[in-house]
Amino acid sequence: MNQNKEKNKVLSKAREEQKQFVAKAKINATVDPTKAINLEDKIELDRREAYIEPNTRDLLRIMLQYGDNNSISPIYSSGLGYIYQIEDRVCKGEINTLSKDLLLNLAKLDILTKSFADSVASCPNCESIILTFHNRCPKCKSHNIDKSSLTEHIPCGLIEQREKYVNDRCPKCGEFLVEGKYRNMGRWYVCQSCEDRFENPAYDLICHNCNTTFTIKESTIKEIPKFSLNPKRKKEIRQNVASLEDIKMLLSELGFSIEIPGLATGLKSGMQHHFSLIAKKLVNNHEVVIALDHATSESEVQVSPLILYIYKTSEVKVDIPIFIAIPNLNETAKKIAQGHEILVIEGLTEEINELAHIKAEIGKRLDEINEKIALATIVKPENKPGKSFFGKIKGITMKAAKENVDNSQQDSPTTSSSGQEST
Ligand SMILES: [Zn+2]
Ligand SMILES: [Zn+2]
Ligand SMILES: [Zn+2]
Structure with missing residues (x-):
């Protein structure tokens, strides 16, 4: 009897939570369809977003410098109470003061581990310890x-x-x-x-x-915790922070300017899309855009982060779509990626071979873009490519821009288009 009661209680609680989540997802969906995904994916997504958030990236990058001694302990500062600081060993002497909220949030996302350092008496009215x-x-x-x-x-x-x-x-x-x-x-x-x-x-x-x-x-x-990297996610953290850092270096070597995270406004929805990275470079007066997303998983990256990526790239200007999957991308997702001509990078970028391969692949795509630009210029010399009109409208893809031109000059040959979405 009692057991049944307990069970019912748990069940109804679960149902209630589910309802709340669905309701929340619906609300979010009206604002942002990318949020209408299941709860597990939501946490994964939050963690993935955390990995590309600049403050978090900086913190994790510095914590990794400390190896196993990466614990951040509270320091008492008069007038401020307990604060958290970490010194960047690479940029010697640069001491970063960290917000406790950031650390607590990362602990909630399971990236950091929170443990007991001390506890102190605090004000029952305002929680201050001064x-x-x-x-x-x-x-x-x-x-x-x-x-x-x-x-x-x-x-x-x-x-x-x-x-x-x-x-x-x-x-x-x-x-x-x-x-x-x-x-x-x-x-x-x-x-x-x-x-x-x-x-x-x-x-x-x-x-x-x-x-x-x-x-x-x-x-x-009041609990005064200390924080350290979650040992279970250390590999994942290294992969996330290191691989993006590697790609960033590689792209800057290729002359791209880089934003992490990258923000772009969707053409149809007007929504602001977040990418792990956006890189831009001027090639023959054309802005070439790379939009990159970075997904990690315990076993293999499933379809949903890729679908989200495709959705985002469907309405912003992207010339070279890149999707990083760590440790690897599931087979179905791989086929979908192929169909969309997405450059997929799997596993660690630590190996030099892999980096060289990525560099070569991006180089190849850049060459193709170059050829297309050259071709377009020869075929339609009266059209000034890179006209400020197109250049200024964020989100117009080169293909779309070209199609516009093609429509206005119906006798001109069309270049092959692979931008159609398979739904
Ligand atoms: Zn006396
Ligand atoms: Zn007295
Ligand atoms: Zn108080």
């Missing part, structure tokens, strides 16, 4: 407390602060203090407001962020 600690008289609540040692004069029974026995004479009976006739009673607290004496004071904490006064019992506990 607190001061005050002794309080248990009787009159004054903070005007003195800490001193008390001495008992045994013959007359006076108990008084040590400094009141001026010149070792009892202030009550006037006798000198003689060995064995007085006794040290240890440290005591004396309230200067009500003169009460007590062994242990009460404590107040004052928050200097919001000025709240509260007792120790009322304070909240």
Whole structure:
């Protein structure tokens, strides 16, 4: 019975979550169809997006420099509380202060591991840890407390602060203090407001962020974590950060200017599409655009990230589409990629051979584009290619631009087009 109840509870909770997710996906879908994918893909996608986010990339790149000692521990900075910093070993002396939110988000995405470093008392009102600690008289609540040692004069029974026995004479009976006739009673607290004496004071904490006064019992506990690279994803992190870094180098060697991540506005939807990388280069007055997406998976990259990529490239100007799949792309996806003339890069780019191959492949495509441009110029000399009109409209593909020209001059030969989408 109870078990069934439990089961139902779990089931209905799962259903509720599913409903919420579908509702969310629907809302997102009206804004951005790329978001209408299942939950697992969503987390994968978030992680993939994190890998191309500049702050994250910088952080991961630096953390990788530290090998196994990549833990980032909290450092206390007066006035600020705990902060997180890491030094870039390559750019010597460059210390990066990291936002805790960024670190927490990366821990949520399973890229970093969060573990216990310390915990501190914090303000129950505002969570600040910029607190001061005050002794309080248990009787009159004054903070005007003195800490001193008390001495008992045994013959007359006076108990008084040590400094009141001026010149070792009892202030009550006037006798000198003689060995064995007085006794040290240890440290005591004396309230200067009500003169009460007590062994242990009460404590107040004052928050200097919001000025709240509260007792120790009322304070909240704030976890101060440390962060390190998730060892289970270290390979994936290296692949993501390193392979994009490699491609970036390669493309700049080829004379491209690079944006990571790359943003482009969709022609039909008007949506801003995010690519892992966009590279641009002027070839004979034509801007050649490379749009690259980078997908990773535990086993093999499935179709969905590729479909998303194709969707995005269908409505922005892309001359050389490149899709990186780590460790590799699934067979169906590979066929789809072939059909769209997408240059697929699989596995690590660490090997020089692989990089040389990519370079050669991009070079080949550049040559083809060059030829097409040359051909278009010869066939239609009256058309000024790279007219500012086309150049200014972001998202017009060279093919589309050419088709426009072709339509206006119906007798001219058409170049082969492979831009049609297989749906
Ligand atoms: Zn506070
Ligand atoms: Zn008092
Ligand atoms: Zn005395």
